[in-house]
Amino acid sequence: MTENYTMPDARGHFGPYGGMFVAETLIPPIQELNAAYQHYLGDPDFIAELDKDLQYYVGRPSPLYHAERWSRELGGAQIYLKREDLNHTGSHKINNTVGQALLAKRMGKTRIIAETGAGQHGVATATVAARLGLECVVYMGAVDVTRQSLNVYRMKLLGATVVAVESGSKTLKDALNEALRDWVTNVDNTFYIIGTVAGPHPYPAMVRDFQAIIGRETKQQCLDATGKLPDALVACVGGGSNAIGLFYPFINDTQVAMYGVEAAGDGIETGRHSAPLSAGRPGVLHGNRTYLMADDDGEIIETHSISAGLDYPGVGPEHAWLKDTGRAHYASITDNEALEGFYALTRMEGIIPALESSHAMAYTMKLAPTLRPEQTIIVNLSGRGDKDMQTMAKREGIEL
Amino acid sequence: MSRLSTTLEALAKTGRKALIPFVTAGDPYPEFTVPLMHAMVVAGVDIIELGVPFSDPMADGPVIQRASERALAHKMSLRRTLLLALEFRRTNQTTPLVLMGYLNPIEAMGYEEFANAAQRAGVDGILTVDLPPEEGTQCAELLKARDIDPIFLLAPNSSVERIQKMDTVGSGYLYYVSLKGVTGAGHLDIASVQTKVAELRLHTQLPVAVGFGVKDAATAKTIAGLADGVVVGSALISKIEGNLDSPEQAKKEIIELLASMRLAMDTLGA
Numbered sequence A: 001m002t003e004n005y006t007m008p009d010a011r012g013h014f015g016p017y018g019g020m021f022v023a024e025t026l027i028p029p030i031q032e033l034n035a036a037y038q039h040y041l042g043d044p045d046f047i048a049e050l051d052k053d054l055q056y057y058v059g060r061p062s063p064l065y066h067a068e069r070w071s072r073e074l075g076g077a078q079i080y081l082k083r084e085d086l087n088h089t090g091s092h093k094i095n096n097t098v099g100q101a102l103l104a105k106r107m108g109k110t111r112i113i114a115e116t117g118a119g120q121h122g123v124a125t126a127t128v129a130a131r132l133g134l135e136c137v138v139y140m141g142a143v144d145v146t147r148q149s150l151n152v153y154r155m156k157l158l159g160a161t162v163v164a165v166e167s168g169s170k171t172l173k174d175a176l177n178e179a180l181r182d183w184v185t186n187v188d189n190t191f192y193i194i195g196t197v198a199g200p201h202p203y204p205a206m207v208r209d210f211q212a213i214i215g216r217e218t219k220q221q222c223l224d225a226t227g228k229l230p231d232a233l234v235a236c237v238g239g240g241s242n243a244i245g246l247f248y249p250f251i252n253d254t255q256v257a258m259y260g261v262e263a264a265g266d267g268i269e270t271g272r273h274s275a276p277l278s279a280g281r282p283g284v285l286h287g288n289r290t291y292l293m294a295d296d297d298g299e300i301i302e303t304h305s306i307s308a309g310l311d312y313p314g315v316g317p318e319h320a321w322l323k324d325t326g327r328a329h330y331a332s333i334t335d336n337e338a339l340e341g342f343y344a345l346t347r348m349e350g351i352i353p354a355l356e357s358s359h360a361m362a363y364t365m366k367l368a369p370t371l372r373p374e375q376t377i378i379v380n381l382s383g384r385g386d387k388d389m390q391t392m393a394k395r396e397g398i399e400l
Numbered sequence B: 001m002s003r004l005s006t007t008l009e010a011l012a013k014t015g016r017k018a019l020i021p022f023v024t025a026g027d028p029y030p031e032f033t034v035p036l037m038h039a040m041v042v043a044g045v046d047i048i049e050l051g052v053p054f055s056d057p058m059a060d061g062p063v064i065q066r067a068s069e070r071a072l073a074h075k076m077s078l079r080r081t082l083l084l085a086l087e088f089r090r091t092n093q094t095t096p097l098v099l100m101g102y103l104n105p106i107e108a109m110g111y112e113e114f115a116n117a118a119q120r121a122g123v124d125g126i127l128t129v130d131l132p133p134e135e136g137t138q139c140a141e142l143l144k145a146r147d148i149d150p151i152f153l154l155a156p157n158s159s160v161e162r163i164q165k166m167d168t169v170g171s172g173y174l175y176y177v178s179l180k181g182v183t184g185a186g187h188l189d190i191a192s193v194q195t196k197v198a199e200l201r202l203h204t205q206l207p208v209a210v211g212f213g214v215k216d217a218a219t220a221k222t223i224a225g226l227a228d229g230v231v232v233g234s235a236l237i238s239k240i241e242g243n244l245d246s247p248e249q250a251k252k253e254i255i256e257l258l259a260s261m262r263l264a265m266d267t268l269g270a
Helices: A026-039 A044-058 A069-072 A093-106 A120-132 A142-147 A149-157 A173-183 A202-209 A212-224 A241-250 A317-325 A335-349 A355-370 A385-395 B003-014 B030-042 B062-073 B077-092 B103-111 B111-120 B133-144 B160-169 B190-203 B217-224 B234-242 B247-266
Strands: A017-022 A064-066 A078-082 A111-116 A135-142 A159-166 A188-190 A232-236 A257-267 A272-274 A281-285 A287-292 A329-332 A376-381 B018-024 B047-049 B097-101 B126-130 B149-151 B176-177 B208-211 B229-232
Touching: A017 A093, A017 A317, A017 B190, A026 A044, A026 A093, A026 A173, A026 A202, A026 B160, A064 A149, A064 A212, A069 A078, A069 A335, A069 A355, A069 B160, A078 A120, A078 A212, A078 B018, A093 A111, A093 A120, A093 A188, A093 A202, A093 A241, A093 B003, A111 A173, A120 A135, A120 A149, A120 A272, A135 A142, A135 A173, A142 A149, A142 A159, A142 A385, A149 A159, A149 B190, A159 A173, A159 B176, A159 B217, A173 B149, A188 B160, A202 A212, A202 A241, A212 A241, A212 A376, A212 B003, A232 A355, A241 A257, A241 A317, A241 A376, A257 A317, A257 A355, A281 B030, A287 B229, A317 A329, A329 A355, A335 A355, A335 A385, A355 A376, A355 A385, A376 B247, B003 B018, B018 B030, B018 B208, B030 B047, B030 B247, B047 B077, B047 B133, B062 B234, B077 B097, B077 B160, B097 B234, B103 B111, B111 B133, B133 B160, B133 B208, B176 B190, B190 B208, B190 B217, B217 B229, B217 B247, B229 B247, B234 B247
Parallel strands: A078 A376, A111 A135, A111 A188, A135 A159, A232 A257, A232 A376, A257 A329, B018 B047, B018 B229, B047 B097, B097 B126, B126 B149, B176 B208, B208 B229
Antiparallel strands: A017 A287, A064 A078, A257 A272, A281 A287
């Protein structure tokens, strides 16, 4: 099935997942977006402009770093970190916002909206909007505005309007609801830059394609460094954009194991987590069918994670498909385990990871010792931890 | 023929337009809803749209969002909404009832079980905001097989192709969303509604109801002059929200508003 992978189909389906579940007013703009996306994907001018921006503005290619000390300490596989934390704005999110903003410009849209959880996608969106001179409004759950205040300030510095969303659970899902309400009201001049591989078709495929540069670079860098493909890939999964970006170019290489790591929060058994693939069920939210955290009545239940970027009740539909087909494996890491990953990388390698990426680090600490030293694990270090300094200091009882 | 088609045809014969209130099931508490539905029938409404509360009502403005939150706080759900429908049907076998909501509660129940339950509850139409025809044929067929009309939305930016598609897959009536925006938004543009409804008529024989932004008797009357039905939702729910300490007062104000709309709509041309 994955020998010649061609998902999604023309209507955005990954098997039973994905699709286009939106209110009628959004059908025309989504069709317009899909047509533009399909067109520019094959336009050499567009691709050249994108490549140039990725190189000189984002700073690509990002290094593939051999974490030798940490590998030795764990006593198993060689661990390599894909350094998306070194990108401009500090995470992988900018790979996608640069692409979508160029698309917005070509489509003649003058206004950009986005949702954000941890604020990384909001910052990456505000950044490209500033550069292109586009009006920018970012929706962010009121709870996240408080716990990621540094990123709120960055977005405002960049000229964006940050709207604190007070409805529902006041986190990422509610920010997405509010962004959809804005879009439905301002469809004529507004481009909605979704930050993850969720939403209605074509977003899951489009965001994946913009993020797939992570995996394409990784493949070449790994061959250069080790002379072979990696044995395993590890990435954290909230909506799943950094994971799919790493995984996608390897899907047909079935000897490469792929591990997505969800946020188990206080523990899967407590119900206070953000792990729909591990403990959810299929349903429809935010324009696509996928695994969701919902109750027996189909109401979405509140999620919990120490990391705002993983605090989402759904997951990209392609991950749902990769789970069902068995091509990728999905595990979960608790808040406390993620903190161990955070401290380990910080003290062992002098790299402070984002709390989201710390989930991938924590899983790597479990996986590496089960493999042999000649084997290779590549972990996506999707973002840097600067934004989490307040959260971490507060946990340690330190006033900044 | 479905109860919806029968009702709308009877109205058309007498030149009257359908007054269609929308209220959220279980807002502000579950026992409030069925007596309100009966009172609305007495006030002269023709069809009732009952909103199924959902945790993430993406197409709704703040008024209906908060109605959903109030209802969910009382553990209202799709199953309990169907029980309210059943209770309403015990003493009213004539007023068509449309459930309006989002897809996930139906997904959780299962399409077939939902269609069977809706039929048992005497529901006449289902409007699922985030289920466009591309994704909704299976559900629509299950409903039609049980004489329940799948009702679809059309918007100001819907193309001729979309209108024709809705005409094919939809039945009962088409719900024209009068503006680009969420429910309860305040910028209804009568001239553009007139133009678009005329365009819809070229491509469908189905009755057209217009909603989103109908706030008072004067607007209801104007819309009634253009379409076959007038949907009013947020304006009614605002009465509930404005009288949370006195639900009876809320009911009284809702009935007064609907009665004034009925009167205005029945004196078209006057």
